[in-house]
Amino acid sequence: MVFARTLLLVQLLLCATLGFAIDISGKISWNDVCPNASTLGQAKASLDNDIFRGGIKADGSFVIPGVPDGVHLLSIISHDFFFEQLRIDVNGTTVEARPYVPGTPLNPPSTVLLSYPVTLAAKEKANYFVPPESFNLAGMLANPMMLLMVFGGALMLAMPYIINNMDPEALEEFKAQQQKIGGVQSALQGGDIKAGLSALASVGDTGSSTQVNKGQSLPKARGNKKSRR
Template identity: 30%
Template sequence: MKTQIVLELVALFSLICVTRGDMTIQDEIMDEVSGLYTIEGKVYPPEAQQMSYNPNASPNNKWQKDTVLSINGGEYKGFIREDGSFIISSVPSGSYVVEIVNPDYFYEPVRVEINPKGKFRARKVNYVQPSQIVQVPYPLKLKALTRFKYFQTREQWKITDFLFSPMVLMMVLPLLLMWVLPKMINDPETKKELENMQFPKMNNEMPEISEMITSLFTGGAKPQEKEKKPASNTKQTKKRNQERN
Protein backbone atom coordinates (compact mmCIF):
# COMPACT_ATOMS: atom_id res chain seq x y z
CA MET A 1 0.00 0.00 0.00
CA LYS A 2 2.75 2.41 0.95
CA THR A 3 4.78 1.62 -2.14
CA GLN A 4 1.75 2.31 -4.30
CA ILE A 5 1.25 5.72 -2.68
CA VAL A 6 4.92 6.56 -3.20
CA LEU A 7 4.75 5.53 -6.83
CA GLU A 8 1.67 7.67 -7.36
CA LEU A 9 3.40 10.69 -5.79
CA VAL A 10 6.47 10.20 -7.96
CA ALA A 11 4.31 9.92 -11.06
CA LEU A 12 2.39 13.07 -10.08
CA PHE A 13 5.60 15.00 -9.46
CA SER A 14 7.10 13.93 -12.78
CA LEU A 15 3.88 14.90 -14.54
CA ILE A 16 3.99 18.37 -12.96
CA CYS A 17 7.62 18.81 -13.99
CA VAL A 18 6.86 17.74 -17.53
CA THR A 19 3.90 20.10 -17.77
CA ARG A 20 6.00 22.99 -16.43
CA GLY A 21 8.76 22.19 -18.88
CA ASP A 22 6.27 22.03 -21.69
CA MET A 23 4.84 25.38 -20.61
CA THR A 24 8.26 27.04 -20.54
CA ILE A 25 9.13 25.52 -23.91
CA GLN A 26 5.82 26.71 -25.29
CA ASP A 27 6.45 30.19 -23.90
CA GLU A 28 9.87 30.29 -25.52
CA ILE A 29 8.46 29.09 -28.80
CA MET A 30 5.69 31.69 -28.62
CA ASP A 31 8.24 34.39 -27.86
CA GLU A 32 10.39 33.34 -30.79
CA VAL A 33 7.39 33.26 -33.08
CA SER A 34 6.23 36.70 -31.92
CA GLY A 35 9.76 38.15 -32.16
CA LEU A 36 10.26 38.41 -28.37
CA TYR A 37 13.17 36.84 -26.53
CA THR A 38 14.44 36.22 -23.00
CA ILE A 39 17.61 37.60 -21.41
CA GLU A 40 18.90 35.36 -18.66
CA GLY A 41 21.95 34.97 -16.48
CA LYS A 42 23.23 34.71 -12.95
CA VAL A 43 24.52 37.25 -10.44
CA TYR A 44 27.10 36.01 -7.98
CA PRO A 45 26.88 37.29 -4.40
CA PRO A 46 29.46 39.83 -3.21
CA GLU A 47 30.57 37.40 -0.49
CA ALA A 48 32.12 35.18 -3.17
CA GLN A 49 34.69 37.91 -3.77
CA GLN A 50 35.03 38.80 -0.10
CA MET A 51 35.58 35.20 0.98
CA SER A 52 38.41 34.84 -1.53
CA TYR A 53 40.25 37.74 0.15
CA ASN A 54 39.03 37.34 3.73
CA PRO A 55 37.78 33.88 4.80
CA ASN A 56 36.46 35.32 8.09
CA ALA A 57 34.09 37.77 6.35
CA SER A 58 30.46 37.57 7.46
CA PRO A 59 27.99 36.73 4.67
CA ASN A 60 25.24 39.16 3.71
CA ASN A 61 21.95 37.34 3.20
CA LYS A 62 20.00 40.43 2.08
CA TRP A 63 21.92 41.23 -1.07
CA GLN A 64 19.16 39.83 -3.32
CA LYS A 65 16.63 42.26 -1.82
CA ASP A 66 18.92 45.24 -2.32
CA THR A 67 19.88 44.28 -5.88
CA VAL A 68 17.82 45.33 -8.91
CA LEU A 69 18.33 44.34 -12.53
CA SER A 70 17.97 47.25 -14.97
CA ILE A 71 18.06 47.17 -18.77
CA ASN A 72 18.63 50.33 -20.82
CA GLY A 73 18.39 52.63 -17.82
CA GLY A 74 15.12 51.25 -16.48
CA GLU A 75 13.29 50.34 -19.70
CA TYR A 76 13.09 46.78 -18.35
CA LYS A 77 13.51 45.86 -14.70
CA GLY A 78 13.78 42.58 -12.88
CA PHE A 79 14.72 40.99 -9.59
CA ILE A 80 17.13 38.27 -8.58
CA ARG A 81 16.12 34.88 -7.26
CA GLU A 82 17.58 33.24 -4.18
CA ASP A 83 20.16 31.34 -6.20
CA GLY A 84 21.20 34.55 -8.02
CA SER A 85 19.60 33.74 -11.38
CA PHE A 86 17.37 36.15 -13.31
CA ILE A 87 15.17 36.09 -16.40
CA ILE A 88 13.86 39.07 -18.36
CA SER A 89 11.26 37.85 -20.84
CA SER A 90 9.36 39.43 -23.74
CA VAL A 91 12.33 41.45 -25.00
CA PRO A 92 12.40 42.27 -28.73
CA SER A 93 15.53 41.98 -30.84
CA GLY A 94 18.03 44.80 -30.45
CA SER A 95 20.93 45.97 -28.30
CA TYR A 96 20.50 46.23 -24.53
CA VAL A 97 22.75 47.33 -21.66
CA VAL A 98 22.24 45.08 -18.64
CA GLU A 99 23.12 46.73 -15.32
CA ILE A 100 23.11 45.36 -11.78
CA VAL A 101 22.18 48.10 -9.31
CA ASN A 102 23.34 47.54 -5.74
CA PRO A 103 23.89 50.24 -3.08
CA ASP A 104 27.06 48.61 -1.72
CA TYR A 105 28.76 46.90 -4.66
CA PHE A 106 29.57 47.78 -8.25
CA TYR A 107 28.87 45.33 -11.06
CA GLU A 108 30.29 45.85 -14.52
CA PRO A 109 27.53 46.49 -17.10
CA VAL A 110 27.20 44.16 -20.08
CA ARG A 111 25.73 44.79 -23.52
CA VAL A 112 23.52 42.02 -24.93
CA GLU A 113 22.77 42.07 -28.66
CA ILE A 114 19.90 40.00 -30.08
CA ASN A 115 19.61 39.71 -33.85
CA PRO A 116 16.29 39.02 -35.62
CA LYS A 117 17.21 35.33 -35.94
CA GLY A 118 17.37 34.96 -32.17
CA LYS A 119 21.15 34.74 -31.76
CA PHE A 120 22.62 36.28 -28.61
CA ARG A 121 25.97 37.98 -28.23
CA ALA A 122 27.23 39.58 -25.01
CA ARG A 123 30.19 41.94 -24.63
CA LYS A 124 31.60 44.40 -22.14
CA VAL A 125 30.46 48.01 -22.24
CA ASN A 126 33.25 50.40 -23.24
CA TYR A 127 32.15 54.02 -23.57
CA VAL A 128 35.72 55.26 -24.14
CA GLN A 129 36.46 52.94 -27.08
CA PRO A 130 33.15 51.66 -28.46
CA SER A 131 34.89 49.89 -31.35
CA GLN A 132 36.83 47.67 -28.93
CA ILE A 133 34.81 44.46 -28.46
CA VAL A 134 35.45 42.08 -25.56
CA GLN A 135 32.97 39.23 -25.63
CA VAL A 136 31.67 37.54 -22.47
CA PRO A 137 29.88 34.18 -22.18
CA TYR A 138 26.10 33.97 -22.45
CA PRO A 139 24.01 33.27 -20.33
CA LEU A 140 25.49 36.11 -18.32
CA LYS A 141 27.66 35.56 -15.25
CA LEU A 142 28.03 38.82 -13.37
CA LYS A 143 30.38 39.32 -10.41
CA ALA A 144 30.93 42.27 -8.09
CA LEU A 145 34.07 44.24 -8.92
CA THR A 146 34.51 46.69 -6.03
CA ARG A 147 32.73 47.99 -2.98
CA PHE A 148 31.50 51.58 -2.89
CA LYS A 149 33.25 53.92 -0.45
CA TYR A 150 30.83 56.57 0.76
CA PHE A 151 33.11 57.90 3.51
CA GLN A 152 36.71 58.99 3.28
CA THR A 153 39.06 57.75 5.97
CA ARG A 154 40.46 60.48 8.18
CA GLU A 155 44.11 61.23 7.62
CA GLN A 156 46.42 60.40 10.51
CA TRP A 157 49.28 62.55 11.71
CA LYS A 158 52.66 61.53 10.32
CA ILE A 159 56.12 62.81 11.15
CA THR A 160 56.91 63.10 7.45
CA ASP A 161 54.18 65.75 7.09
CA PHE A 162 55.94 67.79 9.78
CA LEU A 163 59.43 67.35 8.34
CA PHE A 164 58.41 68.25 4.79
CA SER A 165 56.34 71.28 5.75
CA PRO A 166 57.49 74.57 4.11
CA MET A 167 58.38 76.30 7.39
CA VAL A 168 60.63 73.46 8.56
CA LEU A 169 62.33 73.28 5.17
CA MET A 170 63.00 77.03 5.22
CA MET A 171 64.72 76.73 8.61
CA VAL A 172 66.58 73.45 8.14
CA LEU A 173 67.88 73.74 4.57
CA PRO A 174 70.05 76.86 5.14
CA LEU A 175 71.62 75.23 8.21
CA LEU A 176 72.37 72.09 6.25
CA LEU A 177 73.94 74.11 3.45
CA MET A 178 76.12 76.03 5.91
CA TRP A 179 77.29 72.76 7.43
CA VAL A 180 77.71 70.74 4.24
CA LEU A 181 79.24 73.25 1.81
CA PRO A 182 82.49 73.83 3.77
CA LYS A 183 83.02 70.08 3.95
CA MET A 184 82.44 69.68 0.27
CA ILE A 185 85.46 71.84 -0.52
CA ASN A 186 88.37 69.77 0.82
CA ASP A 187 91.04 70.99 -1.60
CA PRO A 188 93.28 73.65 0.07
CA GLU A 189 94.11 75.27 -3.28
CA THR A 190 90.48 75.96 -4.01
CA LYS A 191 90.09 77.44 -0.54
CA LYS A 192 92.98 79.83 -1.18
CA GLU A 193 91.52 80.82 -4.52
CA LEU A 194 88.19 81.61 -2.91
CA GLU A 195 89.86 83.65 -0.17
CA ASN A 196 92.01 85.62 -2.62
CA MET A 197 89.18 86.18 -5.02
CA GLN A 198 88.42 89.92 -5.35
CA PHE A 199 84.78 90.71 -5.69
CA PRO A 200 83.76 93.96 -7.40
CA LYS A 201 83.11 96.80 -4.98
CA MET A 202 80.20 99.12 -5.24
CA ASN A 203 80.99 102.70 -6.12
CA ASN A 204 80.15 104.91 -3.16
CA GLU A 205 79.96 108.05 -5.24
CA MET A 206 76.25 108.27 -5.73
CA PRO A 207 74.72 111.21 -7.60
CA GLU A 208 72.91 113.86 -5.61
CA ILE A 209 69.14 113.92 -5.55
CA SER A 210 68.98 117.48 -6.90
CA GLU A 211 71.10 116.55 -9.91
CA MET A 212 68.90 113.54 -10.59
CA ILE A 213 65.74 115.67 -10.48
CA THR A 214 67.17 118.38 -12.76
CA SER A 215 68.39 115.77 -15.22
CA LEU A 216 64.87 114.33 -15.35
CA PHE A 217 63.27 117.70 -16.08
CA THR A 218 65.98 118.93 -18.47
CA GLY A 219 66.05 115.74 -20.49
CA GLY A 220 69.41 114.50 -19.22
CA ALA A 221 71.38 117.74 -19.77
CA LYS A 222 73.84 118.64 -17.00
CA PRO A 223 73.24 121.92 -15.18
CA GLN A 224 75.62 124.68 -16.27
CA GLU A 225 77.93 125.95 -13.57
CA LYS A 226 77.75 129.62 -12.85
CA GLU A 227 80.85 131.55 -13.92
CA LYS A 228 82.58 133.22 -11.00
CA LYS A 229 83.88 136.71 -11.55
CA PRO A 230 87.48 137.18 -10.60
CA ALA A 231 87.98 138.98 -7.30
CA SER A 232 90.98 141.03 -8.57
CA ASN A 233 88.85 143.05 -10.99
CA THR A 234 86.49 144.15 -8.25
CA LYS A 235 89.38 145.38 -6.05
CA GLN A 236 90.91 147.43 -8.88
CA THR A 237 87.65 149.22 -9.60
CA LYS A 238 87.30 150.16 -5.90
CA LYS A 239 90.84 151.74 -5.83
CA ARG A 240 90.15 153.79 -8.95
CA ASN A 241 86.98 155.19 -7.47
CA GLN A 242 88.82 156.21 -4.27
CA GLU A 243 91.60 158.03 -6.23
CA ARG A 244 89.09 160.02 -8.21
CA ASN A 245 87.39 161.15 -5.03
Protein backbone atom coordinates (compact mmCIF):
# COMPACT_ATOMS: atom_id res chain seq x y z
CA MET A 1 0.00 0.00 0.00
CA VAL A 2 2.78 2.41 0.94
CA PHE A 3 4.71 1.45 -2.20
CA ALA A 4 1.68 2.16 -4.40
CA ARG A 5 1.22 5.59 -2.86
CA THR A 6 4.91 6.40 -3.33
CA LEU A 7 4.77 5.31 -6.97
CA LEU A 8 1.68 7.44 -7.56
CA LEU A 9 3.38 10.45 -5.95
CA VAL A 10 6.45 10.00 -8.17
CA GLN A 11 4.24 9.82 -11.26
CA LEU A 12 2.40 12.98 -10.24
CA LEU A 13 5.70 14.82 -9.66
CA LEU A 14 6.98 13.61 -13.04
CA CYS A 15 3.83 14.80 -14.78
CA ALA A 16 4.09 18.16 -13.02
CA THR A 17 7.73 18.49 -14.04
CA LEU A 18 6.97 17.64 -17.65
CA GLY A 19 4.09 20.09 -17.58
CA PHE A 20 6.51 22.95 -16.84
CA ALA A 21 9.05 21.77 -19.46
CA ILE A 22 9.16 22.92 -23.07
CA ASP A 23 10.90 21.83 -26.26
CA ILE A 24 13.59 24.13 -27.67
CA SER A 25 13.70 24.10 -31.46
CA GLY A 26 16.08 25.64 -33.93
CA LYS A 27 17.87 25.19 -37.20
CA ILE A 28 21.37 25.38 -38.64
CA SER A 29 21.66 27.70 -41.61
CA TRP A 30 23.99 26.25 -44.24
CA ASN A 31 26.63 28.64 -45.60
CA ASP A 32 29.96 28.57 -47.43
CA VAL A 33 31.77 27.33 -44.30
CA CYS A 34 29.37 24.41 -43.76
CA PRO A 35 27.18 23.88 -46.84
CA ASN A 36 25.24 20.74 -45.82
CA ALA A 37 24.69 18.04 -43.21
CA SER A 38 27.20 15.64 -44.74
CA THR A 39 29.91 18.28 -44.37
CA LEU A 40 28.81 18.95 -40.80
CA GLY A 41 29.21 15.29 -39.82
CA GLN A 42 28.52 14.15 -36.28
CA ALA A 43 27.01 17.06 -34.34
CA LYS A 44 24.33 17.80 -31.77
CA ALA A 45 22.52 20.69 -30.13
CA SER A 46 23.36 20.95 -26.44
CA LEU A 47 22.02 22.95 -23.51
CA ASP A 48 24.04 23.63 -20.35
CA ASN A 49 27.06 21.45 -21.14
CA ASP A 50 25.04 18.55 -22.53
CA ILE A 51 22.49 18.32 -19.69
CA PHE A 52 19.80 18.63 -22.38
CA ARG A 53 20.53 17.72 -25.98
CA GLY A 54 18.98 16.90 -29.30
CA GLY A 55 20.15 15.50 -32.62
CA ILE A 56 20.49 17.50 -35.83
CA LYS A 57 18.49 16.32 -38.84
CA ALA A 58 19.53 16.34 -42.48
CA ASP A 59 17.79 19.66 -43.11
CA GLY A 60 19.66 21.24 -40.17
CA SER A 61 16.71 21.38 -37.77
CA PHE A 62 16.92 20.18 -34.17
CA VAL A 63 14.66 19.85 -31.12
CA ILE A 64 15.80 19.67 -27.49
CA PRO A 65 12.94 18.16 -25.46
CA GLY A 66 11.98 18.67 -21.83
CA VAL A 67 13.76 21.94 -21.06
CA PRO A 68 12.60 23.43 -17.71
CA ASP A 69 12.21 27.10 -16.83
CA GLY A 70 15.37 29.09 -16.32
CA VAL A 71 18.41 30.45 -18.12
CA HIS A 72 20.23 28.06 -20.44
CA LEU A 73 23.19 28.20 -22.83
CA LEU A 74 22.69 26.70 -26.27
CA SER A 75 25.72 25.28 -28.11
CA ILE A 76 26.23 23.25 -31.26
CA ILE A 77 28.76 20.52 -30.50
CA SER A 78 30.67 19.70 -33.68
CA HIS A 79 34.08 18.18 -34.28
CA ASP A 80 34.89 20.15 -37.41
CA PHE A 81 33.11 23.50 -37.04
CA PHE A 82 32.69 26.31 -34.51
CA PHE A 83 29.28 27.86 -33.81
CA GLU A 84 28.28 30.83 -31.70
CA GLN A 85 26.54 30.29 -28.36
CA LEU A 86 23.07 31.63 -27.51
CA ARG A 87 21.36 32.42 -24.24
CA ILE A 88 17.93 30.80 -23.96
CA ASP A 89 15.44 32.10 -21.36
CA VAL A 90 12.50 29.78 -20.69
CA ASN A 91 9.55 31.10 -18.70
CA GLY A 92 6.52 28.85 -18.93
CA THR A 93 5.60 28.74 -22.60
CA THR A 94 7.71 31.78 -23.49
CA VAL A 95 11.15 31.28 -25.01
CA GLU A 96 13.57 34.17 -25.61
CA ALA A 97 16.89 33.88 -27.41
CA ARG A 98 19.76 36.32 -26.95
CA PRO A 99 23.38 36.43 -28.16
CA TYR A 100 26.00 35.33 -25.66
CA VAL A 101 29.75 35.90 -25.54
CA PRO A 102 31.60 33.06 -23.72
CA GLY A 103 33.13 34.20 -20.44
CA THR A 104 30.71 37.09 -19.85
CA PRO A 105 28.21 37.06 -16.94
CA LEU A 106 24.65 35.98 -17.62
CA ASN A 107 23.19 38.90 -15.67
CA PRO A 108 22.19 41.44 -16.70
CA PRO A 109 20.88 39.87 -19.93
CA SER A 110 21.50 41.42 -23.31
CA THR A 111 18.85 43.78 -24.63
CA VAL A 112 19.15 42.25 -28.11
CA LEU A 113 16.46 39.65 -28.80
CA LEU A 114 16.86 37.08 -31.57
CA SER A 115 14.11 35.42 -33.54
CA TYR A 116 12.75 32.11 -32.30
CA PRO A 117 13.06 29.28 -33.36
CA VAL A 118 16.75 30.07 -33.29
CA THR A 119 18.99 29.94 -36.35
CA LEU A 120 22.72 29.32 -36.12
CA ALA A 121 25.46 29.20 -38.75
CA ALA A 122 29.00 27.86 -38.68
CA LYS A 123 31.57 30.60 -38.05
CA GLU A 124 34.72 28.77 -39.09
CA LYS A 125 36.16 25.35 -39.69
CA ALA A 126 38.34 23.82 -37.01
CA ASN A 127 41.96 23.36 -38.01
CA TYR A 128 43.78 20.84 -35.85
CA PHE A 129 46.92 20.71 -38.01
CA VAL A 130 49.82 22.85 -36.84
CA PRO A 131 52.54 23.16 -39.50
CA PRO A 132 56.07 22.47 -38.24
CA GLU A 133 58.26 25.47 -37.71
CA SER A 134 60.93 26.05 -40.33
CA PHE A 135 64.59 26.62 -39.50
CA ASN A 136 65.13 30.14 -38.18
CA LEU A 137 68.77 31.23 -37.96
CA ALA A 138 67.96 34.53 -36.23
CA GLY A 139 65.87 32.76 -33.61
CA MET A 140 68.64 30.23 -32.99
CA LEU A 141 71.26 32.96 -32.55
CA ALA A 142 68.94 34.87 -30.21
CA ASN A 143 68.86 31.89 -27.86
CA PRO A 144 70.71 32.78 -24.61
CA MET A 145 72.45 29.39 -24.52
CA MET A 146 73.69 29.88 -28.08
CA LEU A 147 74.95 33.38 -27.23
CA LEU A 148 76.79 31.96 -24.21
CA MET A 149 78.40 29.26 -26.36
CA VAL A 150 79.46 31.80 -29.02
CA PHE A 151 80.91 34.13 -26.37
CA GLY A 152 82.79 31.26 -24.72
CA GLY A 153 84.23 30.11 -28.05
CA ALA A 154 85.30 33.64 -28.97
CA LEU A 155 86.95 34.05 -25.56
CA MET A 156 88.87 30.78 -26.00
CA LEU A 157 90.10 31.89 -29.42
CA ALA A 158 91.11 35.33 -28.17
CA MET A 159 92.82 34.12 -24.98
CA PRO A 160 96.22 33.30 -26.60
CA TYR A 161 96.40 36.77 -28.19
CA ILE A 162 95.49 38.40 -24.89
CA ILE A 163 98.18 36.44 -23.03
CA ASN A 164 100.84 37.27 -25.63
CA ASN A 165 100.13 41.00 -25.32
CA MET A 166 100.25 41.05 -21.52
CA ASP A 167 103.14 42.55 -19.55
CA PRO A 168 105.59 40.01 -18.11
CA GLU A 169 104.67 40.93 -14.53
CA ALA A 170 100.93 40.73 -15.25
CA LEU A 171 101.48 37.42 -17.03
CA GLU A 172 103.27 35.98 -14.01
CA GLU A 173 100.48 37.15 -11.71
CA PHE A 174 97.90 35.65 -14.06
CA LYS A 175 99.67 32.29 -14.08
CA ALA A 176 99.96 32.33 -10.29
CA GLN A 177 96.27 33.08 -9.95
CA GLN A 178 95.43 30.25 -12.36
CA GLN A 179 97.51 27.81 -10.33
CA LYS A 180 95.81 28.83 -7.09
CA ILE A 181 92.36 28.59 -8.64
CA GLY A 182 93.27 25.14 -9.92
CA GLY A 183 94.29 24.18 -6.40
CA VAL A 184 90.96 25.42 -5.04
CA GLN A 185 89.05 23.38 -7.61
CA SER A 186 91.04 20.23 -6.94
CA ALA A 187 90.56 20.65 -3.17
CA LEU A 188 86.81 21.09 -3.54
CA GLN A 189 86.54 18.13 -5.91
CA GLY A 190 88.52 16.01 -3.46
CA GLY A 191 86.05 16.82 -0.68
CA ASP A 192 88.45 18.94 1.39
CA ILE A 193 86.21 21.97 1.82
CA LYS A 194 88.38 23.56 4.52
CA ALA A 195 91.49 23.49 2.34
CA GLY A 196 89.50 24.82 -0.60
CA LEU A 197 88.16 27.76 1.42
CA SER A 198 91.61 28.60 2.78
CA ALA A 199 93.06 28.47 -0.74
CA LEU A 200 90.27 30.71 -1.96
CA ALA A 201 91.00 33.20 0.82
CA SER A 202 94.69 33.17 -0.07
CA VAL A 203 93.81 34.00 -3.67
CA GLY A 204 91.88 37.08 -2.49
CA ASP A 205 94.68 38.14 -0.14
CA THR A 206 97.26 37.79 -2.90
CA GLY A 207 95.20 39.92 -5.29
CA SER A 208 94.76 42.72 -2.72
CA SER A 209 98.44 42.66 -1.75
CA THR A 210 99.55 42.98 -5.37
CA GLN A 211 97.30 46.01 -5.84
CA VAL A 212 98.74 47.63 -2.71
CA ASN A 213 102.32 46.98 -3.86
CA LYS A 214 101.60 48.54 -7.24
CA GLY A 215 100.07 51.60 -5.60
CA GLN A 216 103.08 52.03 -3.30
CA SER A 217 105.64 51.64 -6.07
CA LEU A 218 104.25 54.49 -8.16
CA PRO A 219 105.13 57.36 -5.74
CA LYS A 220 108.66 56.00 -5.35
CA ALA A 221 109.22 56.08 -9.07
CA ARG A 222 108.01 59.68 -9.22
CA GLY A 223 110.30 60.62 -6.33
CA ASN A 224 113.31 59.15 -8.14
CA LYS A 225 112.50 61.22 -11.20
CA LYS A 226 112.40 64.40 -9.11
CA SER A 227 115.70 63.60 -7.42
CA ARG A 228 117.40 63.08 -10.77
CA ARG A 229 116.22 66.49 -11.87
